[in-house]
Amino acid sequence: MTDPFEFLVRGDISAAVDAVTGLDDQGRRSFADGLVAHVRRRRDNWWWNNEATALAVAAVGCLPTAATAAELLGRRNVSLRAADAGLVVQVARTRGVPWLAELAYRLADRLRRDDPMDGWGFVAELLTAEKAATPTGDQFVEGWLALMAWPPEWQRPVPLVDRLRADVFLDALVPRLFEVDGAGTRMSFDEFMTDEKLALPRALARLAGEGRLDRTMLLDGCVSRLLRGDRPAALRAFVTLHALLEPTASEVDRHRGDYLRLLADAPGSVASMAQKTLRALDGVEVEGLLDASRAVLVRPDKAVVRAQLGWLDQLARRHPDRATEIAEVIATAVDHPAADVRDRAGTLAARHGHVVAPRVVVGAVGDDLPPPAGPLPAPPAITDPDELAEEAASLLGGPTTASGLERVLDAVVRLAGGDRARLKDALLPVLRRHRAGAEEHPWDPCCLCGLLGGVLHAAADPVEGGVRRGRWAAMLAALRRRTPGGPSLDPRVPPPHRLLRARLAEIGDRVGPPQHPGLLAAPTTANGAIDPEVLYERLTRLGERGAWEMDLTQALLRLPARVDEPLAARAAALGTPAGNRLAGWLRAGGLPTPDQRVVTLPRSEHRQGYYWGYEHLPRQRTHVLVSPPEGVDDPFGLLTVPAGSVDSYVGGAALLWPAVLPGYRGLVAAYALPDIASGADQDLSGGAAIxxxxxxxxxxxxxxVDLALAYGLGARHESDRVAAVDALLMLAAAGDLDAPAVGAHLGALAAVGDLTLTRTLQPLRDAAAAGAPLSTWRLLAAALPALLAAPKAPRGTPDLLTLAAETAGAAGARIDVPGLAEVAARGGSSRLVTEARRLAAALDQ
Incomplete structure (x- = not known):
């Protein structure tokens, strides 16, 4: 039977108009019921372009209320980005729909938070046609900003200020810019045709100068937004707009208390703006300034603190009767983390009558870190289908963790051999809700969505397993390299992930009756490792039943990489192929040690065609090439890490690899190195979480590992730098940290500009404060020679010299630093020379 609504899927707009034209009330109700049922039935269909227009025409032409139309057109699989709103308005006019504006408001509330431009233009056209009031919800504001940054092609030659001047939404939405959290990030775009930086703040200031916008509203809005705070990047546009407005003395005086609050509490760029604004104002109340200064002088941003010290010095000169009181406030900075700030504060405090007691440094040789606790035990096995459904929902609805994935896979294997009907009842609602297994992500070769969903479907329903069995068999055959001319391996998928995908394929192919005792590879500790005795017991219980090949391979890779002859003899006595394989593995001590070589790879040549973002790629990147020892077979490619490109990135997939090879830290680090490095040289986030x-x-x-830590310490995002510090401290506590090697890599990378040195200061300071001053000092001592030998010392070198002097004194260990004496002997009083002399003096004590 032909589907009467098939014209919608074809995107036949004319058919949609004809279908809803001339319907009576009964016909319209019948058509509406069928339309809703059709869309729900086609939940896997993606409605966009002509399909979305046809759907919108049908919805407005037959549905009874704005609520039901918004429910249909606001579905996640409906994209109104390119829908023809004008045609929808015509249909509404023909029918006499009274609720078109209400529909626009409801759709405005449903705009996607991650992509508010999708449907924004459609909503805006409906509002304009109805001459309705402007909605001011967060998503509508952000969609408007996105359109200003990326206008339609026909508007791109028009300067932003002219587009704003003629925009019907301008007056209603500009005040909301100061109220929507995160709006400042979208406001920081450049002029489309001229690339003028921060075009929107400049255009707003120009419109205020013309009288088109209320200047007081803009200035008050800036101050209000800065007081409420946001991410520093989101506040940049408001700082720029504030400067462009050039507040008068009376306007600054009106907000004097607000500026003092910003000076004490706001992010560095905002505090610096408030500081400059107040310094330009005559007659700032001394008491208020001193109260704010006590908070300012303990801030970590040195530029703000140094400027505040200079301001207080001038204030003490202008008010000699209060010089001692001001000097006491200045003395607040004598405990600042930066040595040059401490020195400056002590000098100024003494100049104005306050003597600062000398700092007493208590030296402690070595690190003071608690011993490593060892990995936690693995969470208990899942024993009930309902619990499995809960864990599967958590896994499908959030990030895939190695621990969660292994628990689910082990439970699937055990429970699918029992009450299959109960398992199906528990799993299928979860799979439908998350659309698990519906699609792979072709842009992400490491995606596990389809494979994991397929395994869960196969566990719940054997028919589903049969549908996918051919693809799973092809994947396994490709990995085993037993099918000449057959499917090839995707070079974008690293071998650890390839092995993980093969395990999923094998489980999907084999899951189901008869009852199975569970996966051999189920970890016994939270880091993915398996106790060799436990694996031997599992093989004993397995008896004559053959072990699954990939399952046993993964189980062996999770054993400690050491020789165990007594257990090997017991495994061989089992007399099974799996027992013999375990025995051979234990006698060999695991995987052979591969050869590792550090190389620096240039960015590939840009030959032809459009390569978006090519100019943002790092010009080079340092990798570690890994190859198997001569004469050693590498059947799964696990001992081979070739030279990758500087734009290779697998995202969160790398977080699963430590559990694949928990006894081979260096090997996993070599595979994950491109992701870790991307956090330092491409400013991507999350790479160092591994x-x-x-x-x-x-x-x-x-x-x-040494190179990965160096890149992690120089990552753009704080969460990545924190992860690097955590790893450094854990390795130092276990005695596994090669601090000089990490430092040598860090210095070499920073000296040639492959790493931003200033980012490393705080994580290294945190590592020293957390109980690892000796490790930090050894790392710095190895990093400094390359930095001091550079033609121009990278920005941040003086700060590292300061930290080196502090950690050298706290650790009580003398290490020669090549090149230090030459820099310290230079003339002048630059910070580089001054801090080099400070370190040299600390080493001479």
């Missing part, structure tokens, strides 16, 4: 997981692994680290 570092604490690597620290929990066993085995040698080698140059890959």
């Amino acid at each position: 570092l604490p997981l690597l620290a929990e692994c066993g085995g040698d680290g080698g140059p890959a």
Whole structure:
């Protein structure tokens, strides 16, 4: 039977108009019921372009209320980005729909938070046609901003200020810019045609100068937004707008208390703006300034603190009767983390009558870190289908963790051999809700969505397993390299992830009756490792039943990389192929140690065609090449890490690899190195999250771990730098940290500009404060020679020299730093020379 609504899927707009034209009330109700049922039935269909227009025409032409139309058109699989709103308005006019404006408001409330431009233009056209009031919800404001940054092609030659001047939404939405959290990030775009920086604040200031916008509203809005705070990047546009408005003395005086609050509490760029604004104002109340200064002088941003010290010095000169009181406030900075700030504060405090007691430094040789606690035990096995459904929902609805994935896979294997009907009842609602297994992500070769969903479907319904069995068999055959001319391996998928995908394929292919005791590879500790005795017991219980090949392979890779001859003899006595394989593995001590070589790879040549973002790629990147020892077979490619490109990135997939190879820390680090490096040289986030997981692994680290820590310490995002510090401290506590090697890599990368040195200061200071001053000092001592030998010392070198002097004194260990004496002997009083002399003096004590 032909579906009467098939014209919608074809995107036949004319058919949609004809279908809703001339319907009576009964026909319209019948058509509406069928339309809603059709859309729900086609939940996997993506409605966009002509399909979305046809759907919108049908919805407005037959549905009874704005609420039901918004429910249909606001579905996640409906994109109104390119829908023809004008045609929808015509249909509404023909029918006499009274609720078109209400529909626009409801759709405005449903705009996607991650992409508010999708449907914004459609909503805006409906509002304009109805001459309705402007909605001011957060998503509508952000969609408007996105359109200003990326206008339609026909508007791109028009300067932003002219587009704003003629915009019907301008007056209603501009005041909301100061109220929507995060709006400042979208406001920081450049002029489309001229690339003028921060075009929107400049255009707003120009419109205020013309009288088109209320200047007082803009200035008050800036101050209000800065007081409420936001991420520093989101406040940049408001700082720029504030400067462009050039507040008068009376306007500054009106907000004097607000500026003092910003000076004390706001992010560095905002505090600096408030500081400059107040310094330009005559007659700032001394008491208020001193109260704010006590908070300012303990801020970590040195530029603000140094400027405040200079301001207080001038204030003490102008008010000699209060010089001692001001000097006491200045003395607040004598405990500042930066040595040059401490020195300056002590000098100024003494100049104005306050003597600062000398700092007493108590030296402590070595690090003071608690011993490593060892990996936690793995969470208990899942024993009930309902519990499995809960864990599967958590896994499908959030980030895939190694621990959660292994628990679900082990439970699937055990429970699918029992009450299949109960398992199906528990799992299928979860799979439908998350659309698990509906699609792979072709842009992400490491995506596990389809495979994991397929395994869960196969566990719940054997028919589903049969549908996917051919694809799973092809994946396994490709990995085993037993099918010449067959499916090839995707070079974008690293071998650890390839093995994980093969395990999922094998489980999907084999899951179901008869009853199975569970996966051999189920970890016994939270880091993915398996106790060798436990694996031997599992093989004993397995008896004559053959072990699954990939399952046993993964189980062996999770054993500690050491020789165990007594257990090997017991495994061989089992007399089974799996027992013999375990025995051989234990006698060999695991995987052979691969060869590692550090290389620096240039950015590939840009030959032809459009390569978005090519100019933002790093010009080079340092990698670790890994290859198997001569004469050693590498059947799964696990001992081979080739030279990758500087734009390779697998995202969160790398977080699963430490549990694949928990005894081979250096090998996993080599595979994950491109992701970790991307956080430092491409400013991507999340790559260094793997570092604490690597620290929990066993085995040698080698140059890959050392290089990964160096890149992690220089990551753009704070969360990545924190992860690097955590890993550094864990390795130091376990005695596995090669601090000089990490420092040598850090210095070499920073000296040639492959790493931003200033980012490393705070994480290294945190590591020293957390109980690792000796490790930090050894790291710095190895990093400084390359930095001091550079033609121009990288920005941040003086700060590292300061920290080196502090940690050298606290650790009580003398290490020669090549090049230090030459820099310290230079003439002048630059910060580089001054801090070099400070370190040299600390080493002479």
